[in-house]
Structures are given as structure tokens and as C-alpha cells.
Amino acid sequence: DAKTTQPPSMDCAEGRAANLPCNHSTISGNEYVYWYRQIHSQGPQYIIHGLKNNETNEMASLIITEDRKSSTLILPHATLRDTAVYYCIVRVEGAGNQFYFGTGTSLTVIP
Amino acid sequence: EPEVTQTPSHQVTQMGQEVILRCVPISNHLYFYWYRQILGQKVEFLVSFYNNEISEKSEIFDDQFSVERPDGSNFTLKIRSTKLEDSAMYFCASRPLLSGGTEAFFGQGTRLTVV
Numbered sequence: 374d375a376k377t378t379q380p381p382s383m384d385c386a387e388g389r390a391a392n393l394p395c396n397h398s399t400i401s402g403n404e405y406v407y408w409y410r411q412i413h414s415q416g417p418q419y420i421i422h423g424l425k426n427n428e429t430n431e432m433a434s435l436i437i438t439e440d441r442k443s444s445t446l447i448l449p450h451a452t453l454r455d456t457a458v459y460y461c462i463v464r465v466e467g468a469g470n471q472f473y474f475g476t477g478t479s480l481t482v483i484p
Numbered sequence: 485e486p487e488v489t490q491t492p493s494h495q496v497t498q499m500g501q502e503v504i505l506r507c508v509p510i511s512n513h514l515y516f517y518w519y520r521q522i523l524g525q526k527v528e529f530l531v532s533f534y535n536n537e538i539s540e541k542s543e544i545f546d547d548q549f550s551v552e553r554p555d556g557s558n559f560t561l562k563i564r565s566t567k568l569e570d571s572a573m574y575f576c577a578s579r580p581l582l583s584g585g586t587e588a589f590f591g592q593g594t595r596l597t598v599v
Contacts, residue, residue, distance in 0.1 A: 407587065416488075416575050416590035417527060460527075471517065471540060472577075472588055474527035 376400065377461045382479040385455075391448040393478050395461030398442040404465050406437060407472065408446045410457040417460065417474070420446065451482045486510040488591035490576050496597045497566055505561045505594045507576030515579040516559045517588060518551065520544070520572040527575065533559065566598045 378396040385391040397406065407422040421428055421435045423444075428435045434447040448455055460477040464470050489508040497503050509516050518530040531541040533551055550562045559578075563570055573595050577588040 411527070414521070414573055414593070414595075416577075416592045419587040419589060422587055466586070471529040471532055471542075473529065474519075476526060 376404075376463045376473070377475055379459075379461055379475065379478045381476065382481070384481050384483055385448075385451045387453060387482050387484050388450055391446075391451040391455065391480060391482070393446040393448075393459050393461075393480065394443065395446070396443045397461070397463045400441050400463050401465070404463045406435065406441075406444050407462040407464065408433070408435065409460045409462065409472070409474070410455075411460070411477070412454075412457040420459075451480075453482050453484065456480060456482045486589075488576055488578055488589050490574075490591035490594050492594060493592070494595045494597070496599060499568055499598055500565050503563050503566055503596065505563075505574050505576075505596070507559045507561070507578075507591060508557055509559055509576065509578030510580075510589055511557075512580060513578035513589075514581040515539075515588070516551075516553070517577040517579075518561045519575045519577065519590075521575065521593075522569075522572045530561070563596075566596075568598050571596055571598045 405424050408420040409417040411417045421433050423435045437444045458477040458479050460474050462472050491506045516533040519527050521527045529542050531545045532539045548564045552560050573593040575590050575593045577590045579588040
């Protein structure tokens with residue numbers, strides 16, 4: 374069952390920051406927030422994950438609100454290659470616990 | 485950079501035939517998964533595998549499906565008697581055993597077409 378809510382689609386101008394929101398108001402204290410993306414029909418690609426603190430890596434930043442009920446994935450300088458479906462996933466860390474993919478946000482980067 | 489490898493990239497089979505989809509997970513990873521994605525639909529969980537046994541499976545993963553780790557490197561998904569509705573992209577994924585949240589790495593998929 375979906376534990377996250379994301380807008381179905383977004384546009385972003387090339388070179389600008391893309392801010393993708395995710396609502397996970399029922400998240401539990403031991404659930405992590407993960408972000409993946411899928412370009413066309415390729416395999417899902419891991420982007421970033423976090424528990425409570427904001428996280429940054431070479432691909433993106435993850436901002437988690439203090440109450441942990443929502444988060445935002447930030448692609449700082451979107452390129453055309455960032456056009457993809459972005460999935461926000463919450464899951465409990467444990468043996469075999471699956472990653473549940475909802476419908477995600479289809480991000481289109483516009484030249 | 486280590487990656488999950490899946491073969492073949494595309495397989496066409498006749499309805500009723502058995503197919504085996506192959507995956508080589510990342511070395512030292514201990515959790516393995518199969519997912520599928522029917523064209524235009526969501527990525528759906530099929531099964532997870534740990535310590536040489538299934539740890540979780542979905543309703544989709546019925547008696548027609550089985551998984552195996554025949555040696556130290558391969559992880560396979562077998563569909564015993566394929567149906568038209570089994571046509572989909574099948575993704576394998578693997579994950580290490582580490583404390584805290586750990587990400588799963590996905591392969592590029594096998595496109596299965598049942599005719």
C-alpha cells in the first residue's frame with residue numbers, strides 16, 4: 374500500500390533547481406525515506422535516502438521536515454538527462470523488506 | 485563501479501514455455517529481489533531472497549514462479565509455464581547487509597515478451 378503522495382507530474386527549466394515534494398504523513402519513527410528515479414524503461418536508479426537529517430550527495434539533496442511528515446528532493450541544476458519518473462519510498466530497514474514503488478512524479482526538464 | 489547484471493536483455497517465448505531470467509547481483513550483497521513492470525504500469529515487487537530462502541513474496545509470485553541461487557554468483561527467476569500477461573520488464577536488485585538504511589541497486593532489466 375502506498376505510504377507516500379507525490380504530484381503526478383512537474384516541469385523544470387534546464388539549469389534551474391528541481392524541487393520534488395513528497396508527503397509521508399504516516400511515516401513511523403524507524404522508516405527511512407528513499408528516492409529513486411527511472412529513466413524511460415531502465416532499471417530504477419538510487420538517488421538518496423535519509424532518516425531524520427537532511428542529506429546531500431553528488432546527485433541531489435534531501436530535505437526532511439522536522440516532523441518527518443514530508444520531504445523534498447532537490448536536483449540543484451537540472452539537465453535534460455534528469456527527465457525521469459521520480460519515486461519517493463518509505464520503508465523499514467529489515468531483512469528483505471521491499472521497496473514499494475508508487476506512481477511517482479514524472480519530471481520533464483525543458484530546454 | 486559494481487553493478488547488477490541481467491541476461492538476456494530481451495527474451496521472446498511462446499505461451500506455455502518455461503523461461504529462466506538470470507541475474508548476477510553485486511558481489512558481497514546478501515539481499516536479492518525480483519520486480520516486474522508491465523508496460524505503462526508501476527514497478528511491482530515479486531519476491532525477496534535472503535540466506536538462501538525466500539523472505540517475502542507478493543500475491544503475484546504464485547506457484548508458476550520460483551527463484552534460485554544455484555551458485556555463489558547467480559540469482560535466477562523461473563517462470564514455469566508462461567502466460568501472455570507475464571509479458572513485462574523484469575528487474576533484479578541486490579542490497580548489502582549493513583546497519584542503518586541501505587539502498588538496493590537495480591539491474592537494467594530483461595524484457596520478456598510472451599507470444
